[in-house]
Amino acid sequence: MCGVTAIWTRETSWRQGHVLPHEAIQALGLIHPEAPEATCVVVASHDCDLANDNLHVEPDVEVIIGCHPNRVNGNYFWAKAPRTLHLEVLHNGVPGTIELTATVKRLVPKIKLAQFPPNTAYSLSGKSLSILRSWLAIRYNRGAFPDPFVRRLSQCKVDKGLARLIEPLGQYLSAVYFDVDGGKELDRTDGSAYELKIVLVYAPGDNPEKTADEVEALEGSIADMFAARHFDSATSTWNGIALRSCMSVSEDDLTVSSARLLTQWRLEYMTLKADDEQPGMPT
Numbered sequence: 001m002c003g004v005t006a007i008w009t010r011e012t013s014w015r016q017g018h019v020l021p022h023e024a025i026q027a028l029g030l031i032h033p034e035a036p037e038a039t040c041v042v043v044a045s046h047d048c049d050l051a052n053d054n055l056h057v058e059p060d061v062e063v064i065i066g067c068h069p070n071r072v073n074g075n076y077f078w079a080k081a082p083r084t085l086h087l088e089v090l091h092n093g094v095p096g097t098i099e100l101t102a103t104v105k106r107l108v109p110k111i112k113l114a115q116f117p118p119n120t121a122y123s124l125s126g127k128s129l130s131i132l133r134s135w136l137a138i139r140y141n142r143g144a145f146p147d148p149f150v151r152r153l154s155q156c157k158v159d160k161g162l163a164r165l166i167e168p169l170g171q172y173l174s175a176v177y178f179d180v181d182g183g184k185e186l187d188r189t190d191g192s193a194y195e196l197k198i199v200l201v202y203a204p205g206d207n208p209e210k211t212a213d214e215v216e217a218l219e220g221s222i223a224d225m226f227a228a229r230h231f232d233s234a235t236s237t238w239n240g241i242a243l244r245s246c247m248s249v250s251e252d253d254l255t256v257s258s259a260r261l262l263t264q265w266r267l268e269y270m271t272l273k274a275d276d277e278q279p280g281m282p283t
Contacts, residue, residue: 006111006114006115007111007114008053008055008110008111008113008114009053010051010052010053012050012051012053012114013117013118014043014050014061014113014118015043015047015050015118016043016044016045016046016047016050016129016132016133017042017043017124017128017129017132018042018043018118018119018122019040019041019042019043019089019098019118019119019121019122020041020042020043020063020113020116020118020119021116021117021118021119022119023116024041024113024115024116025039025041027112027115027116028108028112028113030063030065030106030108031065032065032066032067034067035067035068038067038068038069039065039066039067040066040067040068040098040122041063041064041065041066042063042064042066042087042098042100042132043061043062043063043118044062044063044064044105044136045060045061045062045063049061055110055111058110059109059110059111060107060108060109060110061107061108061109061110061113062105062106062107062108063105063106063107063108064100064101064102064104064105064106065104065106066098066099066100066101066104067098067099068096068097068098068099069086069097069099072086072097072171073086073167073170074166074167074168074169074170074171074173075163075166075167075170076099076170077170077171078131078170078171078173078174078175079131079134079135079138079266080166080170080173080175080176080266081266082102082135082138082139082266083101083102083103084099084100084101084102085099085100085101085102085131085132085135086098086099087099087100087124087128087131087132088125088127088128089122089123089124089128090122090123090124090125091121091122092121100132100135102135102136102139138266145178145180145263145265146180146185146188146194148188148189148194149180149188149194149241152194152240152241153241155240156229156230156240157229158225158226158229158230158241161225161229162176162222162225162265165218165221165222165225166218169202169214169215169218172202172203172205172211172214172215173200173201173202173215174201174202174203174251175200175201175264176198176199176200176201176264176265177198177199177200177201177259177262177263177264177265178196178197178198178262178263178264178265179196179197179198179199179262179263180194180195180196180263181194181195182195183263193230193237193238193239193240193241193242194240194241194242195242195244196226196241196242196243196244197243197244197245197246197247198222198243198245198246198247198265199247199248199249199254199262200215200218200219200246200247200248200249201248201249201250201251201254202215202248202249202250202251203250203251204250204251204252208250212248212250215248216248218248219246219247219248222243222246223243223246226241226243226246227243230242230243
């Protein structure tokens, strides 16, 4: 349809989470440079912005140039990492995964996209669409931890160790919450240890008992890692960070009031460490 005169109306069929057809990707120059044959471009703009036909106010549609990854990574599911998302989709009725990178957004004029219909071979479930929306939002709204606390995690490579432990169960773990010093901003410049509690939140899935057992085993592995890197058995003291508890809870049992007292750990080092290999386009 490229070259056909089209207009953008409030009745547009485009919605957030829709995938562009191959013809639109080619015509608009949205090919993924590292995986051109696996390119998958997803609409990021909100439905209300898409419905706005005043092109002086809302002239463009924001899209993300993604791809189908060669390998899925559990740490990128459930919007746990703010830079990279692995999103479950159906492609021609077959389950698949799209990899999206937050820094690879583009603006497409509505008048140009109006020439094309959405790619109906793709569909997102309500859960996947909700995850996409949460991931888009956390780029600009996510909890921060004290810099010294983050440095202590990094110095002992606990952040990377935590990511490695979580990755095999990443598709079940919907969130990892940290409670640092009970939410109080305490001065730890004297070298005293931060008090840390970790809560692993998981989706029960089709086999809740098996999932619970695997996440419970993960609790122990995390506790062992913190002890190995931050606990001095000779003096029976914690150095830098004191892990007071690591527990897991099903999404079905986590109350909103409890979640509000915690801050989600989103594996920030994945997006901030320059020496870590990151998926997505070069900048």
